[in-house]
Amino acid sequence: MYIIRTPALVQNPDIVRKTLERDGNLDALGIQPSAAAGQAPPQGKPRIAAADPPYVVDSSRFPSGRKPADPYEYMTHADCLAKAGTAGQDAGWIKNRFSYCQIDLVWAVDLKCGPRGCQVIGAIGATSVVVGYGKIGPHPENATQRFADFRLETTILYTQGAFTQPNATMQVTIQCAGEYRVDFGIPNDRACHPGKFSTRKATIPQWRLDPNSYLDLLSDGYQPGAEFGEQLAQGVFKFEYEFTPKRDIDLKSVSPEGGLRFDSAFYLRDKQGSIFDRAVPGMSYGKSDPAVAGHAVHIDEARTNPDATVPTKQGKRLLGGSPAPGDTLHRLASARSEDSRARAVRNRRVSTNFCDTVKMPPKPPTGGPFDCDEYAFASSYEGSARHEYEGAQYVLDYTVRWVNSEQNQEAGRRLFGWQENDRILDLGKDPELDPHDQERFFIPINP
Secondary structure: EEEEEOOHHHHHHHHHHHHHHHHHHHHOOOOOOOEEEOOOOOOOOOOOOOOOOOEEEEEEHHHHHHOOOOOOOOHHHHHHHHHHHHHHHOOEEEEEEEEEEEEEEEEEEEEEEOOOEEEEEEEEEEEEEEEEEEEOOOOOEEOEEEEEEEEEEEEEEEEEEHHOOOOOOOEEEEEEEEEEOOOOOOOHHHOOOOOOEEEEEHHHHHHHOOOOEEEEEEEEOOOOOOOOOOOOEEEEEEEEEOOOOOOOOOOEOOOOEEEEEEEOOOOOOOOOEEOOOEEEEEEEEEEEOOOOOHHHHHHHHHHOOOOOOHHHHHHHHOOOOOOOOOOOOOOOOOOOHHHHHHHHHHHHHHHHHHHHHOOOOOOOOOOOOEEEEEEEEEOEEOOOOOOHHOOOOHHOOOOEEEEEEHHHHHHHHHHHHHHHOOOOOOOOOOOOOOOHHHOOOOEEEEO
């Protein structure tokens, strides 16, 4: 059995067929048989890789901080196929937090072996395009469960030998293993598990007639509430493929893993949901967007030359310009706790206090009225009062500028709307979390 995600082969599966017919294996392509079926997804705390790719949405998607008419912007299977070069990699392609895809090129080989070696007497090849859908809100049949679902579109590419028989079958099953980030009384085997739609088995003619499958994953929780925190559950999922008929060995194998997160964040507008979190989230502001231009220019110029900003400090660090570890921001949600609210208020107070001093440049003669605009945001752990909580090395690591009031406030509304919609949580300094597992985001600036 082979599950192949090499982009060049995913896009040109005939290379695989010809190599198997010639050699009986894919050694010449540098591909070994895939992991045997029955190997469970990794146990223990799943890690979010430091090199996770980013995704970026434009702030204009959240005018006045409103929830979009389409909060998901799901991809289609055609979108996934168009990204075959990325979706064919082990990590798949994450369009945004709610939309994930991967492409599996699945091959099973029936061999007849003797003293002179093995000969291919049967083979089957299929392409399975998997699109995953994160969710906002609880499961429709259980108010305490979170869920995600997947749709597979499987195309039978090639059959030979026993796999041409009308009773030959293919079965696909979803597996998931997970862990709650904090123990709040629910066993880890309920952190991520299949729902009612865990498998599909059909004959090869049936797959040809109906290539579509539906699978789902669930995560158990309690009703959202501060007493249980965010009820975070991290899951790793895989797809198992099995073919019949078979000879001496099971024709089963499992795909490389994907990752997702379930939460019941009591302080978000929509309190329960699931996301594909192996991508660093970003929201962009545009310098040519008249609704937020002043704020965008402030951030761009400040990060380009921090030493030229006020308050003045040589070697000032202004984070959030990239998804790289150590250059991201962490949300500070006032609604999460009194401590979060107090720190956000203190961030704002430190910034406005400086704007009231003689060291602050005068307001521009036109373009007002003006606000004291600060960066990093008061709603982030990297805000202007960071030094009061985390050490004197962070003193003056912020910037302020006079920015048109409406542009400044619209930028803030958009930031809040995006964070609520895309489930950016207040986990920035949670001692229970590894630094790579903390919720981080970045703010690119467009022309």
